[in-house]
Amino acid sequence: MPYGSGCTMLFMGFRWSTGDQANIKKQDLTPRCYRWAIEFAEAVKDQAKTPIVFGGHLPSHMGADFLRHVTPCDMVAIGDAELTVVELTKALSRGWNALRTLPGIIYRDGNRIRETGPPLMPSDLDDLPWPVRAELHGAIGTARILTARGCPYRCSFCTTPQFYGRQVRYRSVDNVVAEMQHLHDVYGVSYFPINDDIFIVGSSASVKRAKRLANSIRACLPNIEFRPLCRADVFLRHPDLVPPLKGAGMTCVFLGLESANKEDLLYLRKDVSPAQNTMVLKMLSSQHVSVMTGFIMFTGMSSFRSLRANLDFLFATGQLYRTTAIARTSLGFPGTRLFADMQERGFDLERSTPFVLYPEFLDNRVRQLSIAMEENEIAFAPIDQRILVARLALERVKWQCGDTDSRWQKGQPILDDIASVFYSATLRIFEMAERGAEARKLSHHFQQIRPQMESLRDRLERSLR
Numbered sequence: 001m002p003y004g005s006g007c008t009m010l011f012m013g014f015r016w017s018t019g020d021q022a023n024i025k026k027q028d029l030t031p032r033c034y035r036w037a038i039e040f041a042e043a044v045k046d047q048a049k050t051p052i053v054f055g056g057h058l059p060s061h062m063g064a065d066f067l068r069h070v071t072p073c074d075m076v077a078i079g080d081a082e083l084t085v086v087e088l089t090k091a092l093s094r095g096w097n098a099l100r101t102l103p104g105i106i107y108r109d110g111n112r113i114r115e116t117g118p119p120l121m122p123s124d125l126d127d128l129p130w131p132v133r134a135e136l137h138g139a140i141g142t143a144r145i146l147t148a149r150g151c152p153y154r155c156s157f158c159t160t161p162q163f164y165g166r167q168v169r170y171r172s173v174d175n176v177v178a179e180m181q182h183l184h185d186v187y188g189v190s191y192f193p194i195n196d197d198i199f200i201v202g203s204s205a206s207v208k209r210a211k212r213l214a215n216s217i218r219a220c221l222p223n224i225e226f227r228p229l230c231r232a233d234v235f236l237r238h239p240d241l242v243p244p245l246k247g248a249g250m251t252c253v254f255l256g257l258e259s260a261n262k263e264d265l266l267y268l269r270k271d272v273s274p275a276q277n278t279m280v281l282k283m284l285s286s287q288h289v290s291v292m293t294g295f296i297m298f299t300g301m302s303s304f305r306s307l308r309a310n311l312d313f314l315f316a317t318g319q320l321y322r323t324t325a326i327a328r329t330s331l332g333f334p335g336t337r338l339f340a341d342m343q344e345r346g347f348d349l350e351r352s353t354p355f356v357l358y359p360e361f362l363d364n365r366v367r368q369l370s371i372a373m374e375e376n377e378i379a380f381a382p383i384d385q386r387i388l389v390a391r392l393a394l395e396r397v398k399w400q401c402g403d404t405d406s407r408w409q410k411g412q413p414i415l416d417d418i419a420s421v422f423y424s425a426t427l428r429i430f431e432m433a434e435r436g437a438e439a440r441k442l443s444h445h446f447q448q449i450r451p452q453m454e455s456l457r458d459r460l461e462r463s464l465r
């Protein structure tokens, strides 16, 4: 991207591809993209002879520490970086000293690390140009879109409150719908996962905006679908939101439920109860909206009793169809409350890195399970992904064509089988862990269901034909 004065910037993003599983180091599996970005920077540093800049949540929260740990990194752009990078290219063309007056960066200056304070923020998100989407040519009709930034809630595992200061900034409804229309007309996009930190907050302004957005999408783009990230309690407080959103194409919601245990939800500062989680699942199901759940199986409070409650909840609510739900451990990313708490009270030294802390479990047997399930999530990722896609397609069939449709009739029992196989395999390793089995043995045992899962996945996909 040339910016005049002979200064060129190359922006690189890293995507997680399940094909790279073999290269993932055990202790560093979750923030994979960062590890790859760091390794890439290390590999090109000598030949590149150009400043290497990192940005995003992790470097922004780690600040000077990021530069200390990531030696090829010359600079971090903090927070919203659209304005910073433009000014950065101009400053670099004037020389390194010009960086001193550029807000929003942390950079190396000889042996020193300098910080220049908060970044320039776009005050109105509508002023930002839409992202270039050339990669969507010939793609599969899906594009992620952002309608707002920030969240006022305070979940302890989440970096957003610190990143954006618990403020929400919205794009206008017209601007969002115009971008969706453009993506639809130019690239044939008809499915939009919405990347907002949180799509609707409880305020009446946010609820009204969601309804206006729904009306506008329905009027301008009657045949598209979208999937926002939401909290359960918002739909309980505003049940009248579901019909207009559903009518506009919200066939699926990603709900951050996190746990079925009161203690875990308190630890995670989710400010939602298990009963509310269950109620909202029932409500959305009765209105024919599919749900993908964000779930944190293991927290620093986990016991065999709480893990069993989580497993039973996922099974009973139809959310046990992929390992992700039963695999995640609550991680302390820099910038989160959990990170600060773990630094104060202790964390699992062996599993943690400077970029992410793992909780110290009260019971070492639970720790072994957490390690095993992390391995299992990676091993099952390619299977899980396809089951997820097939499950969502099957639910759409049921809601569009009714539950007598032959595809649903064939597919639904397979989904039940998938849940049963996951349920019994997980129960089995819970029992083994309780008797003291080590992580390697637990994951090995769990992975014995892999051929069965692959066959169920294939049958599920065939049921849709």
Ligand code: B12
Binding pocket: 011, 012, 015, 016, 030, 031, 032, 033, 034, 053, 054, 055, 056, 057, 058, 077, 079, 080, 081, 082, 085, 144, 146, 157, 158, 159, 160, 195, 196, 197, 198, 328, 333, 334
């Ligand atoms: C979509 C999404 C995903 C998708 C990604 C799919 C895709 N192809 O895009 C999936 C589901 C795969 C995913 C997975 C995970 N995610 Co995620 N995800 C998001 C989400 C919701 C949207 C990202 C986005 O598009 N943001 C919009 C853009 C505009 O904002 P931005 O990315 O922050 O970028 C701005 C600045 O940060 C900066 N910037 C960003 N990158 C760079 C780079 C440079 C060089 C520069 C100069 C500036 C810069 O400039 C941008 C413009 O201002 C964010 C939350 C959020 N709303 O941001 C979480 C988020 C990024 N995810 C998060 C996490 C924790 C994860 C997982 C680790 C979850 C897990 N436990 O497994 C995994 C990690 C996977 C991996 N590969 O590493 C955290 C990251 C925290 C952290 N410390 O890094 C976030 C912030 C959620 C949160 N608040 O906690 N995720």
Ligand code: SF4
Binding pocket: 151, 152, 153, 154, 155, 158, 159, 160, 161, 197, 198, 231, 256
């Ligand atoms: S997890 Fe969701 S609701 Fe909680 S603070 Fe983060 S963005 Fe907000």
